[in-house]
Every structure is written in C-alpha cells, then in structure tokens.
Amino acid sequence: MKLVDRMRLSIRRRAGHVVLRSELAGLGSASQVSDALRTLQRDGDLVRLGSGVYAKARRDVQTRTVRPAADFQTLAREAAAKLHMTPGSAASGHTAPIARSNNGNIVLDTGHRRLSRKLALGERRVSYINDRTRAKVAPASDRRLVIPATNVAEFVRDLASRHQVSYSPTMSDQWAETVTKLAGDPVRTGPVQDLLVALQRAGKLSTAEMTTLLVNYLRERKQRVRSI
Structure with a gap:
C-alpha cells in the first residue's frame, strides 16, 4: 500500500477533526510525509490550519469545493x-x-x-x-x-x-x-x-x-x- 493511502486510512480512523503532522511522522521519512500531505490536501482529504496542523475535510461532489469537517x-x-x-x-x-x-x-x-x-x-x-x-x-x-x-x-x-x-x-x-x-x-x-x-x-x-x-x-x- 502506498504511503499516501496508509496515511489516508490512518487519518480516517482517528477520532476528532484535527490531525497533527507529528501523529503521522512515524509512517515514513520527513520528505515522504510532506509529499503525502500535499497530495491529501490536493485530493480534498485535508486542509491546512497552520504549521504541522491540519483539519479533516471533504470535497463537495457537485461543487468540488473542499470544506473542513467541522466549523x-x-x-x-x-x-x-x-x-x-x-x-x-x-x-x-x-x-x-x-x-x-x-x-x-x-x-x-x-x-x-x-x-x-x-x-x-x-x-x-x-x-x-x-x-x-x-x-x-x-x-x-x-x-x-x-x-x-x-x-x-x-x-x-x-x-x-x-x-x-x-x-x-x-x-x-x-x-x-x-x-x-x-x-x-x-x-x-x-x-x-x-x-x-x-x-x-x-x-x-x-x-x-x-x-x-x-x-x-x-x-x-x-x-x-x-x-x-
């Protein structure tokens, strides 16, 4: 399984709406994790809140707009x-x-x-x-x-x-x-x-x-x- 898929699965299994980079760091090297995080943002699975801080997100099927999973x-x-x-x-x-x-x-x-x-x-x-x-x-x-x-x-x-x-x-x-x-x-x-x-x-x-x-x-x- 590719790293980005493993990270996506790990994120979905986590409770709450906020994901820290440090929580995913053990899944790959620093550069690999960075690349996977960029892919997850591009795919609409995450939005960035700050350095090392992300929120779970979803993409609207009709508008294709990415929205965070919480206010x-x-x-x-x-x-x-x-x-x-x-x-x-x-x-x-x-x-x-x-x-x-x-x-x-x-x-x-x-x-x-x-x-x-x-x-x-x-x-x-x-x-x-x-x-x-x-x-x-x-x-x-x-x-x-x-x-x-x-x-x-x-x-x-x-x-x-x-x-x-x-x-x-x-x-x-x-x-x-x-x-x-x-x-x-x-x-x-x-x-x-x-x-x-x-x-x-x-x-x-x-x-x-x-x-x-x-x-x-x-x-x-x-x-x-x-x-x-």
Whole structure:
C-alpha cells in the first residue's frame, strides 16, 4: 500500500477533526510525509490550519469545493487542546474560553502562556490573549476602564445603560450570519455578546477591551456551569 493511502486510512480512523503532522511522522521519512500531505490536501482529504496542523475535510461532489469537517471554532478548540496551548488539559477536555469576534476570527485565552503560533482557515484567524496582555488593556479614551473578572454580564449591561447604548443588527451582521449558517458554521451569540459589539461600535470600548470582557464573560459562564 502506498504511503499516501496508509496515511489516508490512518487519518480516517482517528477520532476528532484535527490531525497533527507529528501523529503521522512515524509512517515514513520527513520528505515522504510532506509529499503525502500535499497530495491529501490536493485530493480534498485535508486542509491546512497552520504549521504541522491540519483539519479533516471533504470535497463537495457537485461543487468540488473542499470544506473542513467541522466549523472553525471547533477546529481551533481541538487544535489548541492537542497542542497544549491552553491552561486546560486535553485529556480532561477543560480548555480555556474561546471568543468569536464580529469578523469571524477567534480569540483564545492562554492563561499565563505567551503564544504566537499561527492558525487560520481562509480569512479567519486565531489570536491570543493571556494574563499579561489582559492586564495591560488600553482604555478606549482618557478614562481607565477596570475590566472585571466576575459579574461580567451585569457590568456590560450597566455600561450599556449608562451610555444609552443598545444593539441593533446591521445589514452586514445579517449578511454575515446568513453566510456562516450556509457554510455550516453555527453562530453562537447572545445578549451580552451583542451589547459588547454595540459598545465597541459606539466607541465606548476599544477592541482589546471588548475582547477581554468577552473572554472573561465566557470563562465565568463556563465556571458556573461546572459548579452546578
């Protein structure tokens, strides 16, 4: 059996959606594995997320378009766990919160770790926030905004009320939601996330402040679910 066929079989048998080059390295020499990975990408079995990181994919029979087997948020979370990029344990499934910005990019909270590894799918990217950058968030204006780690939802609602800001979906929001749904990438938003977007659009929050509040909100919500 050719190496590319053995790798294809190995990939199909693996659980999950993300495949690391290191998991396939033992099947052949470095150059052979590289050639086989290029073939698998060309055939639509894999898409590349970053250096040594791939996602299982499939080719649409009618359009011949190659699509990953899962949405970008799922792939980012699984890749982060496999690469031990978060404070959580891949074995336990306790990964750090992941926030989605309004442009479809992903923000990954890495705790005390500082990372610069590039992960992307098309135009969407993964960026990182850690304890150090979170503590140095620049204010959106001359006032200094103290970012809370608890009761974040109440803080966001109070901030929006004080500035008389409410969320109204724009045409671009509706278009982006329709596109992501058609692409099979479910949109996960809520009232707090919408208010954060509205506050940023109104100039009451910087992008960094909005991202930090969103990550803190998701982290707090996840901790509450675990405690139930």
